[in-house]
Amino acid sequence: xxxxxxxxxxxxxxxxxxxxxxxxxxxxxxxxxxxxxxxxxxxxxxxxxxxxxxxxxxxxxxxxxxxxxxxxxxxxxxxxxxxxxxxxxxxxxxxxxxxxxxxxxxxxxxxxxxxxxxxxxxxxxxxxxxxxxxxxxxxxxxxxxxxxxxxxxxxxxxxxxxxxxxxxxxxxxxxxxxxxxxxxx
Numbered sequence: 001x002x003x004x005x006x007x008x009x010x011x012x013x014x015x016x017x018x019x020x021x022x023x024x025x026x027x028x029x030x031x032x033x034x035x036x037x038x039x040x041x042x043x044x045x046x047x048x049x050x051x052x053x054x055x056x057x058x059x060x061x062x063x064x065x066x067x068x069x070x071x072x073x074x075x076x077x078x079x080x081x082x083x084x085x086x087x088x089x090x091x092x093x094x095x096x097x098x099x100x101x102x103x104x105x106x107x108x109x110x111x112x113x114x115x116x117x118x119x120x121x122x123x124x125x126x127x128x129x130x131x132x133x134x135x136x137x138x139x140x141x142x143x144x145x146x147x148x149x150x151x152x153x154x155x156x157x158x159x160x161x162x163x164x165x166x167x168x169x170x171x172x173x174x175x176x177x178x179x180x181x182x183x184x185x
Contacts, residue, residue, distance in 0.1 A: 016058065017062060060123050066108035078134050088184070105165065
């Protein structure tokens, strides 16, 4: 292992997150070890543990960061205009985020964490639900009620946006129509 130069702890932490995200996207979280992450960074495995208690703790932090950035963009899109305009902006922002921040999107939305403990699962779930709540609030506002149908409409819309991003990332070779038109519709 090549020794990495000494960095401030905050910079080393960022370096670990960057390398871990790349490895998680390439191989899946469950196939990446802390030893591999440490090796990619150029530090020892015990040095990595000075920053993160586990591989899953790294995945949680990456997911929480992605959802925080995503939620900020969705919240901005949800401001001003009528409900249809806000919904279109939110859909556009959802897709734009996924395509601009592909690694963050994949870690937050698409990678399985089969060995995550309850606390890790709950932290990621809470972050993701905060993002979803912005869309759900729009549907609740328009319908004037928060019932199962309101939740179903919000969930169906969320799933449609996610499906489009996932397919655009995974199936670039598909004969897609004009991307801007596809996203707009």
